[in-house]
Amino acid sequence: MDKQKVTAFAPATVANVSCGFDILGFAIEDLGDKVSVALSDKPGVRVVKIEGDNGKLPYESEKNTCSVAVKAMVEDLGFEGGLEIELYKGLPLGSGMGSSAASAVAALVATNTLLGNPYEKKDLLPFGIESERIACGAGHADNISPSLLGGFVLIREYQPLDVIPLHVPRGLYCTLIHPHLELNTSDSRSVLRRNVTLQDATTQSGNIAGLVAGLFQEDMALISRSLNDVIAEPSRSILIPGYDEVKVGIVPAGALGCGISGSGPTLFVLSPTEEIAWEVSRLSQQVFDKLQLPIDLYVSAINTRGAYIVEEEI
Template sequence: MKKVTAFAPATVANVSCGFDILGFAVEELGDRVTVTFSEEPGLKVTKIEGDQGRLPYDVDKNTCSVAVKAMLEKLDFQGGIEIHLTKGLPLGSGMGSSAASSVAALEATNRLLGNPLDKKDLLPFAMIAEGVACGAPHADNVAPSLLGGFVLVRSYDPLDVTKLHVPNGLYCTLVHPHFELNTADSRSVLRQQVPLKDAIIQSGNIAGLVAGLFQEDMGLISRSLQDVIAEPSRAVLIPGYEEIKEAIKEAGALGCGISGSGPTTFILSPSREIAHKVSDISQEVFNKMGLEVDLYVSAVNIRGAYVINEE
């Protein structure tokens, strides 16, 4: 092999109550990365598409190359590799844009080198790239993008990540207003200390959500989709969020939350039909506000990142 192309999906992180510890992958939306052996030693980003010229080619600043560089150093690889990134996700969207780029790059590079690492072993390199992208090496985007499905980050030190059960029929609607919200800015508004009462509520909701997933108890999932830590500070930064939260109540959706750091809102539904219904409702909300919005309906992607082509 001389060239490998891989795809990594968009993700929803936090999932309301699971700040920095819960995330899931969605279908179809994502980034593609092609990596190629080069006769010239070293790592280079040679082409970036779909970013409107905004992403850096500097290997120490681009999330693709940061992740791959860390991996190559671990493997003591001395050859040359070139990276071609095709963005399918908007920047600053709350859909794991930086995570999808680094994960696709790692998946492609690992295959190019003959799969020297297990898939789960790629995760720390993607987290290094997340630290560069948004100031915090969190795993709730990169883990589901890499592994697929719902993922729980039980611990960061030592890193302990596990996949959760995905109930039959669970669908997600993503509502992405044409508005960019920088992750670092969104994290800056968060409280650094949490009252004991809020910590107890949040812990109960996390446990309830995990139990609801395994038991396929849609009612328990719905009751657990409450965030008393991040959402109160972040909701004011997101156009249309409160209006959507109110509008979907009677439509049969399980609930909604801020996807990652926003501005995308995710809505979980117990069926594809309801997911499309709340998509239409969300469109009406933004029509009344006079704001443009992109809408996506997807099942939970249990596959994660994968190789598209190799030659």
């Protein structure tokens, strides 16, 4: 008997990873969104239920990232039946943890399974990118790709799309620090410089190459030296209270480096061990306690699984 409803989970992500603006990202364990997609007798793609968003997300199919991604997929497939989408948000909105991407990816993976897996997992990427245009005005893939595929990914080129999985070093951990602020991606992109100097472009290129090499060589010192962004973070960091204090404060603990997760306000810190990642968590809490700003803290290994099916109903 054919499946009637499928539920999928897609993880949170860290995009940019300091120097890799719009081209690097990695996935987080356990934190993410769930989406259920069911067959319907009524043609078309509809969002019928949203939980966990405090009433902020749209139900209109042309505005919700889940339905935008699914519509792009079924149009490409030529499917003319009906689909109903239920979204269960586990990620805060405007957090810089790939919230819109996780929703879209979970919807795509659920729909693909529901319809008999007409696409390979990686072939769902273009449909997810279309949903990101709705969310933030730019069709970037540095959240969509790691949420779907897991691990570290490099987006070498967008036209045509060329996504490359990278090596994940043993022992690498991430601490996420989410201040209770909402920072829209479109606003965060608006503060960026439109032109960069040749010197900054050269420095950034060296750091990207160094970070990729450090991942493959499992060279923690090289990863640490390369976690430096001279293009986006200097402009964006002024929007995030506690950024400078955390960046300085985590160095004595042995952390590799700190940066802005996506467009913020969440900060990420990479550490060579789980023990150091938890110490980073403690030190970060102290910083924000002094600022009297509530935060959420997460410590996670790098998620190499990506999105997956939670449940199938007949």
